[in-house]
Amino acid sequence: MAGDDLLGGSDPEHEADVERARIAHALIADLRGLPPAEVPEALCRSCLALLPEVSGLSVSVLGDGSTGVVLCASDDVAARLAEIQFTLGEGPCREAARLHAPVFATNLPRAADRRRWPLFSIQAAKAGVEAVFSLPLASAGSALGTLDLYRATPGSLSEDRLRTAMLVADAVTLAVIALEQASPDPEGVVTWLAGAESDREEVHQATGMIMMQLGVSAEEALLRLRARAFAQGRTAMEVARAIVDRSMDLRDD
């Protein structure tokens, strides 16, 4: 139960901040100095080390419409799971991307999961997988893709494990955005990870305002906000507040 460990007087928000920093540091240490082409595989290895309770994982990025690309996978089973969901058009990762929310199949041999994903559950069983956890790579109101975890045994993730997995998905989102920028700067990914900040109302509101000011997409608007924050040595939250109260305007560049 969620309440039990919280009753000990701990502060879940502070714990999440500590965990977020731990994840960012681990990823930065593993990715620093790598040429961009080697980042996806290293990202996968690094995530797997952060999530020891899972058997394997993959990161998929959505293209236009319903197509998707497997960016990296920790093993062949993870790669196959992601590919069959794109082929079948069915499975937790498709739903996670559609709902912008995590979707779990915690017991694929069981009737409930089989009814929900009749084709995927059979293919997963053939691959020796009994539980999958799909987390959206959520950015600026849309899902860029998914982080997909699998286990050979059935069962849910504990509350703590789920939190870690969500925070890893947040970090992967930032890394994927940096990779998509196709920045020649190998430090690009590291820079974005260091600037990671949890989603806040003001950041979303400022993102919408920048979209209109510059005529750009939500992802691009969020990047511009983060870039301004980075350039000025301020947090994304501080820059967002300045944009919302109209003391800063990115058109002034």
Place this chain on the structure above:
Amino acid sequence: MNRERRLAQAFVVLADTYAAEFDPLHLFRRLVHTCQDLLDVDEAGVMIADARGSLKTMATTDEDDVFAELLRLQNGHGPCVDCYRAVEPVSVPDMATEHERWPKLATAMAEAGYESLQAVPVRLHERPLGVLTLLRRRPGRLAEDDVHLAQALADSAALALMHWSIEPTDGDDVVTRVQGVIAAKAALEIAKGMVAQYAQTSIGEAARLLSAYASRNRIRLTETAHALVARSVTPADVIAGQPRG
């Protein structure tokens, strides 16, 4: 209509998840407005716990976000967080006497003109999902009956959130539902920013324009927000046809 009939109707509306226009964001707006209408309180707000560990504001009766700022100020320490963690109602009959415990919150509440607070947990059976906060402009404990009603309304909203889909649900789906609403709320905040910038108005006014557009066109607020972010609806569409002020 007398209070009892309005109350009965409120429960029916909150529990009606099969209506075509059912919208999880609207559900929380209904919850806070029902509390404001039926209980002896001035403002109401609801927060839901993100699986990452923080409480996120889903709706407040005050669109200008003074309330949301009060909720945010608690930042891990305060009566709403205590209520969520203990899964028990928390009553603060006189915030002016709580300066030592919660200095920032007590000061901000006094500045905003609120004197007392009541928090009740939003729970699914015994599992905590979030917290419903009720504010009053005068000191004193909220009547026991009103606390019970607030709890019943919060419980109905939590159940409705779980039943909104025809898909089967189990414990793991709670996370999907809760995070789905949090994602919809993020899209709504981006849409507010787009409208505020386009119409050169405040975030609060943008929120009102968006709600008016959604209800006038019978489109769910969640869909309206996603359509704006995806650029299939423009802020100009939202402004067009608004009654001239």
